[in-house]
Amino acid sequence: MSVVQLADGDLHYQLEGPAGAPVLVLSNSLGTDLHMWDAQMTAFTRDFQVLRYDTRGHGQSLVTDGPYSIEQNGRDVLALLDHLDIAQAHFCGLSMGGLIGQWLAINAPERIVRLVLCNTAAKIGTPEVWNPRIDGVLAGGAQAMRDLRDASISRWFTADFAEANPGQVEHIVGMLAQTSPEGYAANCAAVRDADYREQLGAIRAPTLIVCGSGDPVTTPEHGRFMQARIAGAELVEFHAAHLSNVQAGDAFSQRVVEFLRA
Template identity: 35%
Template sequence: MLIADLDGLKTHYRDDGDPHGHAVVFANSLGTDLRLWDKVIDRLPKSLRLIRYDMRGHGLTDVLDPPYSMGALISDAEALIDHLGVKNCVFVGLSIGGLIAQGLAVKRMDLVRAMVLSNTAAKIGTVQTWQTRIDTVATDGFDSIADTVMEMWFGKEFRRTPELSAWRAMLARQPIKGYVGCCAAIAGTDFYTTTASLTLPTLAIAGSEDGSTPPDLVRETAELIKGAKFQLIKGAGHVPCVDKPEEYAETLTTFLTEIGHI
């Protein structure tokens, strides 16, 4: 178990693979912890340095009082990468992690040489939809949204497997303060203008059955970035790294090879 003290925020992370290899940093989705990437990490080349972490308010990282700002989440990722002495990483961000990727790429070009925007967008939802989510979870807990979230997260095939119960439990065990704090960060984020200024190599990944960030929304964000590539994973939901890990890892490996990161 690795904990980094980032200006008082004790952040849980993992650092796998070759410590001298080219770095890939993973930022996970709302309501999950770094185990989101387990199936993909095992399928990537061992020559890479693979870093993942629990964002504030999630997993084993400190829970601060909400609301959180997207700027704070971006600064957390920046501080961890600096702490680990990493330069020129590929940043893989899923959902809220993809918003962090976009913001960090604008802020620190020296840290991010390429990015993977997975199941995300330059703007996700509206202030009202996120406020409704915050109010519901704060009042009624995760049981009030868990079934709906599972339908958005996973494709139909995966939802028929026993593993679904483990992911429902992961959501239910996240700290409510951390969850609603990150909801507030998403609600306040609109990166259309800044993301359109980016020119770094970018791969956008979407799941055909994603009920949170549908393929057209992901494609629209990819089109903001000159030269960005778009990949649709059929049968996958909002977290294709879980329900389609083989295809996800293959897609990621191909991109890393094409940009010379492997």
């Protein structure tokens, strides 16, 4: 297992693809791990060295006391890049990963070549949404995570996709059921507190915004809000719910590769 030793624990990562190729960092959504990108790996590793990692509180990475912040998660990415001696990279993040991408592009612009923001927003949800979820997960522990697993299917996938692809759905939602309740709750707080609506104009990296037409969490309207404020940003919309990389599959991968190679 490959890890970078942070001050408070180990951050798990995988680096795959041709040595010397441009680096593409992939950042997972809340409640998943680096394997949420499995469907993209064949396409992405043709042209890029792909650096996947488990965000703090997820997968095989460290779980520390919360609450976390998106800045903290962003600094974990910078520590990972420094550890691997990567001066610059493309960055693709989905949902919470997209918030991390926004923080990096605003606060460490010299490290980001091109930016892909998937199924995300400059501000996701409200305290009225997040606080009961945090309290419920901390009180209910592993059982609460299993309950979230079932509730998340309708947010993450459209009904027709979930019915037709039970294996793919189970692969993804199984990650949520295995996520640390403490790590999940700490990252819920990070998402709750992040708000980049007034800072989007500072992003100068070429940016692609990916939306899902059936996404009930971060809607195409959220995507258009970001596009209007990030100079030159492109936007693509797929028939998908919140996890467009899984549901749109090859079409998602092709569009991202086209953008990164432009």
